[in-house]
Amino acid sequence: MGLFDYGNNVMSKAVIEFHNVVKSFGDQRVLDGVNVSFEIGKTTVIAGGSGQGKSVTLKLILGLLQPDSGQIIIAGQDITKLKRRHLNDVRKNFGVLFQGAALLDSMSVYENLALPLKERTAYKSADIDQRVHEMLAQFNLGGHGDKFPAQLSGGMKKRVGLARALMLQPEIMLFDEPTTGLDPHITLEIYRLFYKTQKQYGYTSIIVSHDIPKVFNLADRVILLTNGKMATFSSPEEIPESDDPDVISFAVETMGHIYSSRDMEQKI
């Protein structure tokens, strides 16, 4: 039984909801009253320019940062009010791929993958060994288990990070720019792994990505983050129909080649 089994009497399918979330750093208001929800079993992409607060949004979901005001409801609980111990219970359902992979750099790849199993399950070391080797093979990392993170390429680090996040078969996966800085070939490979594992494990996922419009192939919904506000779209076509000038200018910048620029210019 997971944390997210609601029973029949719950109408909403949202696993994560933001209610009027405000987050500032000093004078800089990064999130300015955000209302948004993420649905169970769906893949949601958060897009937006650099420095708009996408990573901050993920950290808020994980309870690594506290909002200045507003509520963040995960599976019916407001995590901004949870004690550390209960917060950890919620976090057990998450798998996270950090922007910089955040592998433990004094441990080998093998030990990095074994860590969640060692810490969080009662598996015997033979079972752990078997599972780690399965994952290494699945992510094309066979033979690299003894290397240390500093000895890996960027793409390999991302794959190790992805494998580590999936180790405990979480119900929600958060990806912070899984493909940024990788060449198109590796990008495709990551997307393929992502697609395959999502089929296999059926997790709800939230992906932060700049890769518009390609991520629409993976996403059920896209959330655009501009100037501290979020807007939700369920297809790429909806974006230029928005009446928010910030959204339009973002769309022109990132997808101008898709929409005829004349349509856009009229909107602006």
Added chain:
Amino acid sequence: MFSFIARIGDSFLYMIRDQGRMGIFLLSALRGIFARPFRFREVVRQIRIIGADSVWVIFFTALFTGMVLGLQGYYTLRKFGSEGLLGSAVALSLIRELGPVLTALMVIGRAGSAMCAEIGIMRNSEQLDALECMAVDPFRYLITPKFLATIISIPILTQFFNIIGIVGGYIAGVILLGVNPGAFHSGIEQSVVNLDINLGIVKSFVFALLVVWICTGKGYFVNILRNAGFGAEGVSRATTNAVVVSSISVLIWDYLITAIML
């Protein structure tokens, strides 16, 4: 004028906030001691890094400190014709003061700075966040084992320092300068009392706690505490800061404990 007062108030608030953070940090680290399962292997590994690997440094520091004490003590005491008190002078200075203080300072230089840098780098590269997201408590996993290892290692190293230091004093005084060995022995036996030994032991435990608390805490809060910074420079600044603050704290507490217990 107002801005001057405001600045003072500001620093004061920052100070209180940082002290609060460090206080909560200490409590969390100590609470980790009672968490199960007990991380026996990690504690042993840390004892090796913090304690066992410091043995040679402590050995040489202690030996030459003892020898210098023997030499200086000999020439001072000879003026009063009481070279026989050399054993007592060497042993008391070591057991009460120099053993605990110098051991703590050597461990700060060797292991404390390394602890601070290690944890600071983990903070900067989001490794601590990653641990939290895996629902692995960074305190239990990373910090409490260092606390335990330091609190076990420093008192043992201190006693080792005392023994080697007394041997050094013996070499300088008795073997090289010809003080009567019997007088050296009986001087130690007659003058060192339980209070001296307890004083040294209490100091070594307090210093151990101070060292590990300050060094791991400065690393943990590398980009949060006042005077902190970001990136590689932040880590280097935090490490310098940890070494300076923990060394000074050791010396201040050395005075306080002596004043209270004597």
